[in-house]
Amino acid sequence: MTAQTLDGRATAAAIRRELAERVAKSTATTGRPPGLGTVLVGDDPGSHAYVAGKHRDCAQVGIASIRRDLPADASQRQVEDTIDELNADPDCTGYIVQLPLPHHLDAGAVLERMDPAKDADGLHPVNLGRLTLGVDAPLPCTPRGIVELLRRHDVPLAGARVCVIGRGVTVGRPLGLLLTRRSENSTVTLCHTGTKGLAWHVREADIVVAAAGSPGLITKDMLRPGAAVLDVGITRTDDGLVGDVHPDAAQVAGWLAPMPGGVGPMTRAMLLANVVEAAERNANTV
Numbered sequence: 001m002t003a004q005t006l007d008g009r010a011t012a013a014a015i016r017r018e019l020a021e022r023v024a025k026s027t028a029t030t031g032r033p034p035g036l037g038t039v040l041v042g043d044d045p046g047s048h049a050y051v052a053g054k055h056r057d058c059a060q061v062g063i064a065s066i067r068r069d070l071p072a073d074a075s076q077r078q079v080e081d082t083i084d085e086l087n088a089d090p091d092c093t094g095y096i097v098q099l100p101l102p103h104h105l106d107a108g109a110v111l112e113r114m115d116p117a118k119d120a121d122g123l124h125p126v127n128l129g130r131l132t133l134g135v136d137a138p139l140p141c142t143p144r145g146i147v148e149l150l151r152r153h154d155v156p157l158a159g160a161r162v163c164v165i166g167r168g169v170t171v172g173r174p175l176g177l178l179l180t181r182r183s184e185n186s187t188v189t190l191c192h193t194g195t196k197g198l199a200w201h202v203r204e205a206d207i208v209v210a211a212a213g214s215p216g217l218i219t220k221d222m223l224r225p226g227a228a229v230l231d232v233g234i235t236r237t238d239d240g241l242v243g244d245v246h247p248d249a250a251q252v253a254g255w256l257a258p259m260p261g262g263v264g265p266m267t268r269a270m271l272l273a274n275v276v277e278a279a280e281r282n283a284n285t286v
């Protein structure tokens with residue numbers, strides 16, 4: 001068997017085209033384009049590349065960009081002042097704080113200081129709480145991108161057994177909440193570094209989401225034949241980027257979202273979707 005590719009690049013490009021039309025409408029209604037703000041602290045090359053990509057995407061769909069870059073030694077006060085500034089900026093529809101933040105900063109306090117209505121990442125405690133309660137809220141971009149990628153490729157979710165590997169706050173934990181909503185109706189096993197018998201859990205699954213940051217962790221012998229496998233892990237090595245899914249998995253999987261070109265582009269597209277939805281909500285309230 002050779003897996004069918006869950007092509008995140010093509011899917012994200014289609015979503016951007018749809019969003020560009022909605023942006024044009026909301027801009028015509030409100031007289032100003034939606035604006036995405038980013039807060040980036042430090043020099044991490046990956047974070048810089050992601051933020052640059054987010055602003056390129058904005059330009060493509062007609063969203064205005066507001067960029068706040070701070071030095072690696074920025075103080076908690078400086079970061080929180082930037083948050084206060086974006087909370088008050090009428091041109092900023094929504095914004096994100098690029099993670100991870102340097103270790104000396106309290107990321108939880110920074111996220112909590114954001115206006116939940118401007119949280120384009122769905123990572124504010126209020127919005128994660130709303131997700132837990134099943135109330136409408138901006139959704140974290142990677143989990144939302146995973147669900148959208150599966151839906152647009154007709155991978156069945158209702159009743160599916162999903163094995164998520166990784167309990168991080170941007171992917172694993174919120175993905176478990178998202179997939180167990182009534183509208184998705186999947187059954188989720190959330191595995192992590194403390195999980196015993198990982199291979200057994202993976203082999204039970206119809207859908208495997210690998211977000212552990214452990215290169216080549218998921219191999220073909222661990223998979224149920226025909227399973228959908230989504231590679232979310234990104235490790236930067238001297239030889240380039242390496243995912244969590246070993247290349248031999250494609251021989252056994254039914255669907256494969258590769259890294260690169262699978263979930264990553266969907267993460268970026270869902271950020272745009274969150275901003276457009278916030279702009280549409282605002283347009284209905286002015």
Ligand SMILES: Nc1nc2c(c(=O)[nH]1)N[C@@H](CN(C=O)c1ccc(C(=O)N[C@@H](CCC(=O)O)C(=O)O)cc1)CN2
Pocket residue numbers: 049050096097098099100121141142170234241258259260261262263264265267268
């Ligand atoms: N505030 C946030 N911080 C982080 C998030 C997030 O959703 N919000 N997720 C990741 C980083 N990230 C977005 O910020 C992100 C990661 C990867 C990609 C991507 O397109 N990856 C490419 C491969 C990487 C490359 O080419 O360099 C792919 O998979 O094709 C986009 C966004 C952590 N931080």
